[in-house]
Amino acid sequence: MVFRQLFDATSSTYTYLLGDLPSGEAVLIDPVYDNERRDLALVRECGLRLVATLDTHVHADHVTAAWLLKQRCGSEILLSRAAGAANVDRALQHGDRVSFGNRHLEVRATPGHTNGCLSYVLDDHSMAFTGDSLLIRGCGRTDFQQGSAATLYRSVREQILSLPPGCLLYPGHDYRGVTVTSVAEELRFNPRLGGDASEADFTGYMQHLGLPHPKQMAVAVPANLQCGRPEGTGALPVQPDWAPLTFTFGGLWEIRPAALEELLAARTLPALQLIDVREPQEFNDSLGHIPGALSVPLPELMARVGELDPARPLIAVCRSGARSAQAVVLLQKAGFTQVANMGGGMLRWMAELLPVEVSSA
Template identity: 50%
Template sequence: MIFRQLQDPESRTYTYILGDVEAKEAVLIDSVSEQTERDFKLLQELGLRLKLILETHVHADHITGAWKLRQQTGANIALSKLSCIDMADQLLDDGETIYIGAIPVKTIATPGHTKSCMSFLFDNKVLTGDTLLIRAAGRCDFQEGSAEQLYDSITNKLFSLPDSTLVYPAHDYRGFTCSTIGEEKRFNQRIGGGKSKEKFIETMNNLNLAYPKKMDVAVPANLRCGSTDTL
């Protein structure tokens, strides 16, 4: 198995490559439009054919590179069926298993940051998108977000995984690259330490964050899998 974590320096988005060396197949998760050439070159260097482009959710801070990569490689685009994106090739249900070569990747619906958030579990690693961040959790104030749903997604689904499970989020703004479920249960400032749902909802509803700078451009494009042809 090949596993790589890459970052876009502007949006601080983490992009992930998971590949099966023997099958020479790969999946790329949470691509960024400006980084598609970097990602494609790395796949070539690693001898991997891009089979699938996954999105953890419809991002608001960058335009996905999914559309560019599909045109370049022929790979399918997949994300949660709750995104209702008809330009995707696959719309995923909770609890599905996707195979990259012989590597099983399980889908876990984790709504709350947005209604269509999905996490991906494989090989004692979970890619949590913006649902569970390192020592934080994704904001809930747009794209049909819900602090109540987010609390349930994290505590009932992600925190039910073994404590040793490695957590790889879609973003980090403080220099962290990964964590574990056990660490986040103990130290996460928004939901760790047994924080009640009521306290979590109060915290999340009072973050008073500025909207992402690219939101008005990124969301419409990402609802079209990153295509800007008609925007």
């Protein structure tokens, strides 16, 4: 099974990718709207197909990417029936099962933080995804969105901390950089819900937290009651349209050599800037260079950036795609917005038998 834990620094939210390699099916738990491109790039690079998104609850601190991901790749939107949200494809209840290939997640209702909180338990009980119901050495607040301290206490003790001691617990957030805990650890060390803490102890604790409401609450809750669908037309975020680009998990736009060659041959993009960031001697070695490319070695790039036009699309090339990826990062920092890396570099260009030229010495 493929398992990845992803992080959104703005809201301190964890997103989880689970994939079944034999079938290629995958699910995402608690995806964040602003990270949709990153998450889909990871799914693609892992050789998986996203079949569903699962939110643990209606979030108050970020907007879910569930609707956006459905538009991009057809994944189903799964959320608690008790949440009462629109645009849900499958409304989940306690005891349901969510399958992805040969694996599945058990759905456990764990209300208390909100009325519609769910926790997802992997089929072999080796890991569980607790959302905000149980955090590492803490838990979600209970003072809004139908919250109830007494209900949350019973949810966590009966549905999460009753799992095997070695079961790894993955929360919806962590604000200290801690990534995972276990049932045994939380039973022993959680100051709110572990040890001999009673329901009365927990309720008294939660009544005196005095926390401010999340900064994004006024935006996030209404949006998440629509599963992240934007108001009005529901238009998708703009994708680059100047070339057939693919977004990578590393955070860069890339173009395939064959696609670049088609652009160059058709001359459909006369404003295109093509720079080769290899050393001068490499520009004319056995690999040659792409016809029309400008030699701008990476160590000279920032000093020569004035030779390039930030208003025109630009593609960077090198031997393997590594140095040109760094060039793209530097150009983005310099204000270039239409910039991409040629994936695989000249090695892939040559492997695909695309045209090259070698300048005479």
